[in-house]
Amino acid sequence: MSSEFCRNVIIGSGEGGKYLAWHLAQSGEPTMVLERRWIGGSCPNINCLPAKNEIWSAKVADLAHHARNFGTITGPVSIDMEGVRRRKREMVEALVAIHVNKYKSTGAELVMGEATFVEPKTIAVRLNDGGQRTIAAERIFLNLGTHAAIPPVPGLQESSPMTHIEILELDRLPEHLIVIGGGYVGLEFAQAYRRFGSKVTILQRAAQLIPDQDADIAEELQRILISEGIDILTSVEITQVKGHSGKQVSLAVKTPQGEKEINGSHILAAAGRVPNTSGIGLELAGVKLTPKGWIQVNDRLETTAANVWAIGECAGSPQFTHASLDDFRIIRDNLAGGNRSTRDRLMPSCLFTDPQVARVGLSENEAKNKGIPVEVARVPMASVLRTRTIGETSGFMKALLSPADGRILGFAMIGAEAGEVMTVVQMAIQANANYTVLRDAVISHPTMSEGLNVLFSAVKRSKG
CATH class of the missing domain: 3.30.390.30 (FAD/NAD-linked reductase, C-terminal dimerisation domain)
Structure with missing residues (x-):
């Protein structure tokens, strides 16, 4: 099959990739973005923004439950999860429409399909609506993102646990949500669903929640979450999972106090991220990976292949949307002759618990x-x-x-x-x-x- 040529090809339409595409296209550079599903990346579709949308719904629920403390008398308060989901979906649909219009206004071509390298600088795209295109490029930018890790616990994969994607689509309240992981995703959803009315248990393998924070911060957050009725177990090893998430599950765990069995209705897997770097032929492109599958880059986000860059989480950048945006700025400025680096960036973080x-x-x-x-x-x-x-x-x-x-x-x-x-x-x-x-x-x-x-x-x- 003969190939087309485009000077700039970006695989993935996440934060850094989409801004780079819009910038290059507005600068008169022929630019194509290959996206398999989420227009705009995970942030506006299945991650940051929809999660914070539902977290705010949970905040309103919490205020309604405690309205008397503020001098407002209410009747019985109940949660309409279909309404929570509808509000989230309406926001996501509006955000996607904004992205589609931005592609049209800038002239960057958005191609929906699965991209795979077939040789250096050449990519085969299996189109979502059928057919295939083969694209040759002068410059390629990898904005591949990550997906939720499912820990290798016996029975966990078979239980079909939810990730951040599935939990955002719930239209019914879990009776008892078991959260595996005490990091950003796990804690935000744990508190939100407790406020919606679910019983919630957090299982954290490490000795403290949010291990990247100082102990006094983690201890204060744990105290607050416990005061809201969340059960938290740290230094936990899950040895076996039985059942099916959404129906009934049973988790065997080892704790410092001994072995326990925890029974619930739903499991949320929030135990880290895995880069989307396997199965797309990066080895054919000359792009080397770290032992854990992240793309090897230098401090200018250049990969081991000439004229191939990586952006965002797949490049090992901090797993924040604002980090990916700064990756775009570094690449943009360096393409214009600058000398910007990822070294010594002042990188803020914010966990959106309450x-x-x-x-x-x-x-x-x-x-x-x-x-x-x-x-x-x-x-x-x-x-x-x-x-x-x-x-x-x-x-x-x-x-x-x-x-x-x-x-x-x-x-x-x-x-x-x-x-x-x-x-x-x-x-x-x-x-x-x-x-x-x-x-x-x-x-x-x-x-x-x-x-x-x-x-x-x-x-x-x-x-x-």
Whole structure:
């Protein structure tokens, strides 16, 4: 079969890939995007945005259940999961339409189908609507994404556990949801479904929830989740799964206290991600992988094959949509003659539990492991007056400072609107600012960010 030629081919339409496609096409470059299913990638379809949509529905449910605390008398409160799903679907449909229109307006060609390399710089596409196209390209950008890992536990695969994709399509409330994994996806859905009314149990293999956070953050979040009625087991090994998720399941587990059996109705597998790099012929393209299947890239996101780049999670970048967006900016600028790098990026994170958990810069664990001296300032969220007005006083915020010159090295917060407050500190870190900039800033009252005045006023230094 003869092949077509397109100067730029992007496999995958996730965050970094779609922005690169739109940029190149608007710059007059012939550009084609090969996408097998999700127009716009996982974020607007099956991940970030629909998950946060349902999390907000759960927030409303929680407020309705506690309306009396705010002086509002309601009748019986019930959850309409079909309505929750409908609200989510309507948002997703609107977002997909925006993406389709963007492809049309920029001139980037969107091809729906399964892409496989047949030789270097040549890709066969099995089209979703039938037929095949073969595309030869001068430059190729791999935006392949990841999928949920199913741990190799006997019986787990056979039980047909849900991932983040299936749980977002539920139209009935699970009687007892068992969540495997205490990371971002697991915790967000665990709390949401507890607030909808499910019994929820979290099984975490590690010794603490969200292992990338400091222990005090994880402990405070665990306390909050337990107070909402969620059962949490850490340092757990699942040895056997029986039954079928959606009907009845039984999990045999080993805990530090001994062996247990946990019975439930549904399983959510939220135990990490696997790159979508197998079975598409990357070896024929000269693209090498790491032992765990991630694409090998340098700090400019160039792969081991000439004129082939990788973007986002498949390249081992942090598993955040905003990281993929920055990958796009790095590639865009370097294609134009720049010299941008992935090294030393200031990468924020935000877990959208309620309250949120946000962090940017150095953590206490990292400072200790790297032997970096720091001063730590910490205040409870209850000292921020805005929390008193909304009745959300749980949590705390803390900052790490350089003892030498008072520069802000890191910030973490568990509290209402933590992601928004973190961004203020992120700007100060990027400006290489001394903590007194935020200590002495005139911040509107009463806002959550005003807590930064409180936090940095708590710094005890001989100078500054």
